[in-house]
Amino acid sequence: MSDAGGAGRAGEGVAPGPQAPRTVIEGRYELLESIGSGAMGEVWKAYDRRLRRHVAVKGLLARTAMTADTRRTAMQRARREAEALAKIEHQNVVTVHDQVETDSQVWIVMKLLEGRSLADLLRRERVLGVPRAAGIGLQILQGLRAVHQAKVLHRDVKPGNVLVRDEGLAILVDFGIASFAGANRVTKFGIPIGTPPYMAPELFAPASPGPTPASDLWALGVTLYEMAEGRLPFRGHEVWEVQENIRSSPEPPYRYSGPLAPVIQGLLAPDKDDRLDAATAEAMLHEVLRDPELPAAALAEQRTQAALPDFTPDPEQPAPVEVAVPDEPEGKPGGRRGWKVGLAVVLAAVLAGGGWYLSPDDEPSGSSGSESEAPAVTAAEKRWEKWRSTNEVLRVGVKKDQPQLSEEKDGEYRGFDISMALAIAEALGYEKGEVRFVPVNTENRPTMLDNKRAHLIVASYSITDEREEEVDFVGPYFRAGRTFLVREKSTRYDLRSAADIKQKKVPVCTAAHSTYERHLKEGGYKAYAPQPANYETCVNKLLDESADVYAVASDDVLLAGLAYEKRGQVRLLDSGAGTEEYGVAMRPEDQPLKGKVCTALRQIITSGEWDRMYKDHLAVLNLPPWDAPDPPTCGT
Structure with a gap:
């Protein structure tokens, strides 16, 4: 690491701003300003001189005095975080670009994300309401599934470690205490580490095998409860206060959760063997969000001002700590309703048409009123209707020289991308005759969007960080x-x-x-x-x-x-x-269109239509078989 002036030599790509001396790591990453710090490290906004872009750089070692042994252990933990993150590629997990190690620090270079933490959001809004809580929870869960598939355990899932961007995308961050298969232990045997209010009870059993994916799912359940109810399910400042509350009152009260309650109950089963698995929890969250009468968009956009609950949420989230394991006390936790009926309860609530959200008098609404009363049109639907009425023809940018994928022959377009574009258009309410294909090439795709010559681009358009700065993507629809x-x-x-x-x-x-x-x-x-x-x-x-x-x-x-x-x-x-992950591209200003495209792509992937398109157009190429990508997460 070296100190360097802000100006530098011509051609070095030094970031604009004050010309005071700044720290430069490995001659490449210029630290601009600290944007966050905690017990597990400090995060800086930095400028990548080589690629000429802003990034987030995290120094994984805290600025505290250390003995040689302590520093060696800390360096091991820091390398561990970098290794854990490098294993994972998912839109709901922070992206790592690089790792740099100096004499006294381990740095990871990540995508610079605009947004606020979920903890900040909860401090400001207290209660998010079911649609927003379920949407954010689903994204956290999908990120966790990718984490677990890479044989990594996060071990510190909580609102402070979830970033929520303005468009609704939730991103899991901070793998400072993560563990993964084959990694060396950095804590003493029998001493679990984590943030006490979010730590699963099995971590404190005398013969505990340690953290498992179920432990992360417990922490997700706590986070879901906190979003929906505005407080922690099990209170306490010390870890044993929290664990005693779990033992004595394993069923926290549910006042605002509505159809989300069975999901939370299943994730907060004290016995990990009774706890919801990730696939079942994801299916239940999808059911909660599937009801078209849930006012998700209205909540996300209008910020309904509900009266505050009659309790005070925890103002700060404690940092992870190591805690010793006591002997198991006598007695078993109180009984709880089995989660296996949870999906049926969710379905019943959805089919009943209950629009669960916070009304001004703090009571869940949606259960009263005439059954014949027409559902309210949300602000998002109104914006979509306006967009659709002013665009009678949908213009889609496609390529014309890619056999089987997207090609023009005898004046007709055909291929996998063409079928994908037509299926999306149909879901948006456009007949085939109302779709106009506009030829594009690799170079002019963003220009065609910017000049409004195309509303969408479906043209083997790979999603990258740089491209996301100029266009919006939905996807991926192909890998x-x-x-x-x-x-x-x-x-x-x-x-x-x-x-x-x-x-x-x-x-x-x-x-x-x-x-x-x-x-x-x-x-x-x-x-x-x-x-x-x-x-x-x-x-x-x-x-x-x-x-x-x-x-x-x-x-x-x-x-x-x-x-x-x-x-x-x-x-x-x-x-x-x-x-290379292909996305459907559009102008950032066309948010009504983006939401509809996302919903359409989800339906295409989950209905089996994607597989039919692949068989019709690409199976003949005899490539190694690709499964359909995961359905995109659509913001609430």
Whole structure:
């Protein structure tokens, strides 16, 4: 780590702002300002000089005096957090770009996220209401499922470790005490670590196996209760006060939770073997959110001012601590209603048409009123109706040179992307004749949106951090691998793998402004120059024996279609590392459209229509089979 002036040399990409000396890590990450700190580390807003973007940089070691042994243990814990985060790629889990270790600190470089913590949101609004609580809880759960699939345990799920962005996206952060398969222990045997109000009771049993995915789900249950009820389910400042309250009163009161109560009850089962598993909890949360009469949008946008509950929520959330395990006291927790009836209770509440939210008199409403009374139109629905009425034709940007994916032949578009666009349009209420396909290429996609020549782009548009700064995405709707297309017979090179291309410094062609311009540079490949605007030009050059192009880099599904069309002339190499996630892109200003597209894509994926599209268009390419992506999480 070194100190450097704010100006720097020309071309270094120094961030704008005051020219006072600032700390620069490894000559790349310039620390601008501290944006958060706690017991488990400090977070800085920083500027990445190499990629010219702002990032979040977290120093994982607290600024406290340490002995050599303490520092060694702390460094081990810090490396552990970086390793845990690097295993996970999910929209509801913070993205890690890099890890840097200096003599006295371990730093992780993350995507800089705009938003507030869920703890801040609760301090301001006290009670969120069922639709918002269920929507945020579902996103936390989906992030946790990705975490657990990577064999990682978060171990500190709580509102302070969930970031909520303005558009409603919830992101799980701070893996400072995470554990994962094969990792060394950093706490003494038998001493659990965590934030007391969110720690599961099994962690304190005499023969406890330690944290499990069920422990994280318990913490999610506490968080859901806190969002819906405005307080912690089991009070206490010391860990044993909390645990004693769990033992003596395992069924906290439910005043505002409505159909969300069975989900919370199932997650807060004191016996982990009776606790809801993640898949069942997710299904129940979907049922809570599926009722079209739940006023989710109205709550999210209008911030209904309900009277405050007659209790005071905990003002601050304690930091994680280590706590010793006592002997198990005699007696068992009191009985509780089994969670297995929970899904039926949720369905009954939804089918009854109960719109559970906080009314001005603090009572759940939705159970009274005439059954024949028409449901209120939400603010979001009104905005959508206005958007739809002013856009009688839906213009969709697509590519026309990608066999089986998106191509134009004899004046007609067809392929997987085309079927996806038409299915989304149908869900938005557009007939096929009301959809206009607009040809786009890799370079002009954002311009076509910005100039309003297209409302949506469905054109193998990979979701990246940089692109999300200029357009909004819904997705992913497809995941592609990365590979190369080479000549079937070449008089100059015999190319059998990506390693051959790199070792022999073969010029590689790709589309300008595609993600592969950066991938090739970072991978040490020789790039053809200048890169053309589309892949079709690259393939034409590949087939031209007089051209100095011997390989084309792109997504496996794009190149497989070209290889299928030009069988005998070109050959597809095996897919390499990394994936590209395609999203449906739109202007950030078109939020009414985004919500409808998200709902449509969820339906396409969950109904099996995605699988039918794949079979109709892409199965013939004989690629390694891809399952449908997870349904997108649509903000409440």
